[in-house]
Amino acid sequence: MLDQLELAPPDAILGLTEAFNHDSNSNKINLSVGVYKNEQGVTPILPSVKEAERRILSEESTKSYLPISGLATYSQRVMELLFGADHGLLKAGRAVSVQTPGGTGALRVAADFIKTRLPTNKIWTSAPTWANHPNIFAAAGLEQDSYPYLDPATNGLNLEGMLACIDQMSAGDVILLHGCCHNPSGIDPTADQWKEIASRVQSRGLLPLVDFAYQGFSEGIEQDARGLHAICEQVAEVLIASSYSKNFGLYRERIGALTAVGGDSAAAAAALSHLKACIRCNYSNPPAHGAEIVQTILGDASLRQQWEAELTEMRDRINGMRDLFVKTMKEQAPDRNFEFIRTQRGMFSFSGLTKEQVTQLRDEDSIYIVGSGRINVAGITPANIDQLCSAISKVIS
Numbered sequence: 021m022l023d024q025l026e027l028a029p030p031d032a033i034l035g036l037t038e039a040f041n042h043d044s045n046s047n048k049i050n051l052s053v054g055v056y057k058n059e060q061g062v063t064p065i066l067p068s069v070k071e072a073e074r075r076i077l078s079e080e081s082t083k084s085y086l087p088i089s090g091l092a093t094y095s096q097r098v099m100e101l102l103f104g105a106d107h108g109l110l111k112a113g114r115a116v117s118v119q120t121p122g123g124t125g126a127l128r129v130a131a132d133f134i135k136t137r138l139p140t141n142k143i144w145t146s147a148p149t150w151a152n153h154p155n156i157f158a159a160a161g162l163e164q165d166s167y168p169y170l171d172p173a174t175n176g177l178n179l180e181g182m183l184a185c186i187d188q189m190s191a192g193d194v195i196l197l198h199g200c201c202h203n204p205s206g207i208d209p210t211a212d213q214w215k216e217i218a219s220r221v222q223s224r225g226l227l228p229l230v231d232f233a234y235q236g237f238s239e240g241i242e243q244d245a246r247g248l249h250a251i252c253e254q255v256a257e258v259l260i261a262s263s264y265s266k267n268f269g270l271y272r273e274r275i276g277a278l279t280a281v282g283g284d285s286a287a288a289a290a291a292l293s294h295l296k297a298c299i300r301c302n303y304s305n306p307p308a309h310g311a312e313i314v315q316t317i318l319g320d321a322s323l324r325q326q327w328e329a330e331l332t333e334m335r336d337r338i339n340g341m342r343d344l345f346v347k348t349m350k351e352q353a354p355d356r357n358f359e360f361i362r363t364q365r366g367m368f369s370f371s372g373l374t375k376e377q378v379t380q381l382r383d384e385d386s387i388y389i390v391g392s393g394r395i396n397v398a399g400i401t402p403a404n405i406d407q408l409c410s411a412i413s414k415v416i417s
């Protein structure tokens with residue numbers, strides 16, 4: 021039967037990296053996949069992670085299975101990172117967390133949970149959204165629709181369109197919100213806009229699923245949880261998908277978490293029992309290594325301080341590249357305004373490049389950008405900025 025199959029199309033983002041790897045041009049630049057790179061263009065292992073691994077390897081005594089929900093201490097640390105250790109939600113036992121293989125694993129467990137355990141079947145995502153969201157939710161059998169988010173005219177948030185759409189959603193529908201560093205646009209609501217969004221979500225009776233893959237990449241650990249906190253202040257039930265791929269640089273270790281907030285501790289406990297059932301028939305129980313790293317770092321005051329400094333360094337480098345990009349584009353293409361790139365946050369920006377321009381950049385200059393024009397700012401370095409900006413100015417002129 022396999023010979024009946026036609027080739028499946030390559031993944032929209034990871035497929036580009038495959039093409040990049042096959043490109044023989046020694047000056048090629050990959051700005052497609054969302055992976056942090058340092059000034060040398062290398063995705064480093066954080067020194068805090070190396071130290072945690074050293075401790076884990078010298079102390080580990082078994083390779084037996086983890087519980088279905090993962091390491092209990094890890095789950096506790098996840099919730100403390102989301103809410104702060106003294107948050108009333110945690111004291112009231114209203115939140116539970118399960119360890120998952122990456123943020124993708126968390127989203128898939130959430131989707132299975134919604135589809136099989138909740139009365140709703142519908143999820144709303146922003147237009148645009150991360151290219152893998154529709155795949156994950158379709159695989160779980162959810163019905164999908166999108167709400168306005170990006171205003172292409174201003175390259176800013178279309179708050180009015182978003183709120184008007186929320187007002188049309190049915191009670192019980194799930195709305196996916198990007199916690200910070202919106203992927204792919206880099207546009208986040210302000211603190212006041214978050215309050216407004218939270219209030220509308222609450223009054224429509226929606227269930228928010230907050231995708232939180234970049235905590236610490238915008239302004240800082242606590243500042244980046246502003247939107248999540250605004251939601252939890254007004255909405256009793258919330259799902260949160262965390263990923264530690266980016267902020268701990270643990271991409272290949274596949275470590276994330278799904279947190280469920282309920283109206284009281286009994287609702288949270290019931291949610292946990294069902295999340296475990298969803299996990300058991302999927303991957304049974306999670307891998308240990310990434311969770312051990314995260315819990316070791318977050319549980320040790322000096323390692324945590326070191327990690328926060330390393331995270332700040334990554335964030336500052338990305339923001340520095342935003343400034344350098346805007347400055348260099350101003351020199352190379354003074355007629356075109358790229359100022360919006362400076363205000364966007366996180367790894368990604370919508371460059372405004374068209375599909376044709378993106379194709380031309382790949383074919384003529386071996387510069388790999390996702391078809392939507394999304395660029396991974398973390399892939400820009402002082403060494404490739406001139407080549408990048410002169411190629412872009414060539415295709416837009």
Ligand code: PMP
Pocket residue numbers: 054121122123124125150198203231232233263264265271274275276
């Ligand atoms: N959500 C968003 C918005 C993302 O950008 C990503 C990673 N690209 C994920 C979730 C999933 O992250 P992970 O690699 O941890 O599965």
